[in-house]
Amino acid sequence: MSRADKIAKMATRTAVQAKEASNVSKKRSRAKSGVTFELHKHCVICSVPISINNEPPLCHSEECHINRSRKESSRKRLSVLLYVGVAVFLVPIIIQIAGALS
C-alpha cells in the first residue's frame, strides 16, 4: 500500500466518523427538544420512568409495592364504606315504603 493510498483511506475514514458524529449530535439535540424519546410510563408512587409493559405501573422498589398495596386496601375500604352508607340511608326508606304498601 502506497503512502497516497494510506492518506486517502484515512481521509475517508475520518469523513465517515464525522458523519456518524453529526448524526449522533443531531439525535441528541432532537432528544433534548423532546421530539424523540423512548416510550415509557412512570411509577405511580415515585414517578421513576419504567418500561411501558410494567403492569402494575410500579418500579422495582419494595417501598413502592408496599405503598401501592396500602393505598389499594384503603381504597377498597373506602368503597365498602360508601356502599354501607348508601345501604344505611336506603334500607329505612325501603322498609317505610313496604310498610305503607301493605
Ligand SMILES: [Zn+2]
Ligand atoms: Zn416507584
